[in-house]
Amino acid sequence: xxxxxxxxxxxxxxxxxxxxxxxxxxxxxxxxxxxxxxxxxxxxxxxxxxxxxxxxxxxxxxxxxxxxxxxxxxxxxxxxxxxxxxxxxxxxxxxxxxxxxxxxxxxxxxxxxxxxxxxxxxxxxxxxxxxxxxxxxxxxxxxxxxxxxxxxxxxxxxxxxxxxxxxxxxxxxxxxxxxxxxxxxxxxxxxxxxxxxxxxxxxxxxxxxxxxxxxxxxxxxxxxxxxxxxxxxxxxxxxxxxxxxxxxxxxxxxxxxxxxxxxxxxxxxxxxxxxxxxxxxxxxxxxxxxxxxxxxxxxxxxxxxxxxxxxxxxxxxxxxxxxxxxxxxxxxxxxxxxxxxxxxxxxxxxxxxxxxxxxxxxxxxxxxxxxxxxxxxxxxxxxxxxxxxxxxxxxxxxxxxxxxxxxxxxx
Numbered sequence: 485x486x487x488x489x490x491x492x493x494x495x496x497x498x499x500x501x502x503x504x505x506x507x508x509x510x511x512x513x514x515x516x517x518x519x520x521x522x523x524x525x526x527x528x529x530x531x532x533x534x535x536x537x538x539x540x541x542x543x544x545x546x547x548x549x550x551x552x553x554x555x556x557x558x559x560x561x562x563x564x565x566x567x568x569x570x571x572x573x574x575x576x577x578x579x580x581x582x583x584x585x586x587x588x589x590x591x592x593x594x595x596x597x598x599x600x601x602x603x604x605x606x607x608x609x610x611x612x613x614x615x616x617x618x619x620x621x622x623x624x625x626x627x628x629x630x631x632x633x634x635x636x637x638x639x640x641x642x643x644x645x646x647x648x649x650x651x652x653x654x655x656x657x658x659x660x661x662x663x664x665x666x667x668x669x670x671x672x673x674x675x676x677x678x679x680x681x682x683x684x685x686x687x688x689x690x691x692x693x694x695x696x697x698x699x700x701x702x703x704x705x706x707x708x709x710x711x712x713x714x715x716x717x718x719x720x721x722x723x724x725x726x727x728x729x730x731x732x733x734x735x736x737x738x739x740x741x742x743x744x745x746x747x748x749x750x751x752x753x754x755x756x757x758x759x760x761x762x763x764x765x766x767x768x769x770x771x772x773x774x775x776x777x778x779x780x781x782x783x784x785x786x787x788x789x790x791x792x793x794x795x796x797x798x799x800x801x802x803x804x805x806x807x808x809x810x811x812x813x814x815x816x817x818x819x820x821x822x823x824x825x826x827x828x829x830x831x832x833x834x835x836x837x838x839x840x841x842x843x844x845x846x847x848x849x850x851x852x853x854x855x856x857x858x859x860x861x862x863x864x865x866x867x868x869x870x871x872x873x874x875x876x877x878x879x880x881x882x883x884x885x886x887x888x889x890x891x892x893x894x895x
Contacts, residue, residue: 485509485536490545497750498581502543505578508571509536515565515575520830520848521558529555532565532575539582548586556583558844560837561697562797562830567804576802577746580696587699603836604698608690608707613662632877633839640666644676651681652731652771653715655741658690660734660869667869670891671733671768677894678778680771683727687714691737696747697835705751708744712757719764730761733768733887735868736835739802741765767805768887769867772812780816783893789863790819791889792856794875796868797830809867809886816890820865823855833874849878865889 487506493499515532516522522531529538535555542548556579563576592600606612619626619634626634652675654668661668672682688711696704718725732738745759793810800806810820832838832848858864858881865886866872876883 487540487543489543493543499543502578502581505574506540508573510571514568514570518564518568518828520560520562521844524844524847530558535559539578542585548590550590553586553590556586558841560830560834562834563801564797564828567801583699584701600698603839604695604700607694608658612659616662635663635873638666640669643669643672646676648679648681649726650679650728651683651726652729653718653727654682654684654731655691655737656684656686656688664869666888667733667885670888673891674887674894677782678775685714691740693736693740693835708748709754712754712761715761716757730765731768732765735767735796735799736870738765738767739798742803767803769805769808772808776812776815783816788818788893790861791865792858792862793820793822794831794856794864794866794871795827796866796871799867813886824857825855831871831875833870835870838874849874853878863889
């Protein structure tokens with residue numbers, strides 16, 4: 485797609501990056517067939533090709549409007565279109581640039597700005613955990629819309645204390661430890677059973693995705709640099725820590741940390757470190773091939789419920805990891821199936837999307853649950869905490885991280 489940048493964007497990092505991405509687009513429209521919002525709304529401007537045209541117009545000097553902003557806001561950034569695109573259009577990076585440029589020219593209403601500020605400052609805040617605990621205390625009294633965002637308090641068991649020669653880092657995180665502490669502890673127990681020790685560097689925190697995708701890109705980058713500084717003594721060349729990987733049990737965080745090298749590529753102080761962090765990062769499912777032989781003899785023989793797997797967009801499209809969870813859980817003796825239809829489509833969670841676009845989000849959730857069609861004997865599993873919470877709000881069927889199911893079978 486030929487693009488003539490407006491003078492204000494010529495020779496700027498954002499302008500040059502966007503132009504290179506736009507030139508790959510051949511207008512084919514294959515992306516619309518797998519775009520969740522286009523499937524719901526049937527509007528060209530609510531599909532990737534239409535949004536690309538809108539961003540091209542802005543880059544060529546046309547004044548964006550609130551409508552432009554709205555169509556970009558409706559994008560889930562699920563990156564399904566990237567999996568479909570035959571030309572390799574890097575849509576995820578393009579929409580980050582487009583939103584930044586549009587928000588710089590289109591003021592948001594006060595109420596909308598307030599909600600976005602509360603999300604980007606509140607979710608990664610140290611105050612989030614005590615606030616969530618208070619919400620869980622009064623959960624029975626909350627209206628349904630709030631109750632859906634406050635999972636019931638759970639018993640998470642103990643973190644293994646044994647040390648092993650093999651070590652991996654886990655992200656300290658922001659919302660997951662407060663809302664679902666069992667996921668991190670289950671991860672530590674499963675890896676411990678395979679002879680791998682999980683280490684958390686307390687100075688690490690939010691991966692930066694919340695702020696970055698709410699267009700506080702500077703704030704998101706600051707959180708990324710904080711994590712790099714926290715991890716660097718453990719993963720720097722020649723470090724004696726024994727840490728062999730940074731392991732992510734939240735596919736959304738994993739997709740972001742694997743992008744550190746790209747996002748900070750122009751930062752002279754952090755570019756090389758960020759690239760090493762990204763290269764060190766592994767989704768937890770990427771460890772499964774070597775875990776299977778170690779764990780198989782340790783699994784209890786109790787009857788197991790069948791599993792239906794929802795692969796998060798950040799796993800299958802963002803990280804391009806497909807089939808691993810199903811294959812290796814099956815090798816461990818579990819019966820796993822995918823949705824009967826549209827397993828590639830987003831469930832509607834998408835970080836803060838379910839708060840900012842609740843109507844579309846709930847339609848996508850219900851569509852996903854209908855396609856998952858869980859039976860009474862099944863558990864829904866996923867690999868991203870946001871998807872798990874979102875899906876659980878619409879079904880009585882238990883929804884868990886696959887590592888929690890594996891942990892229970894080991895215990």
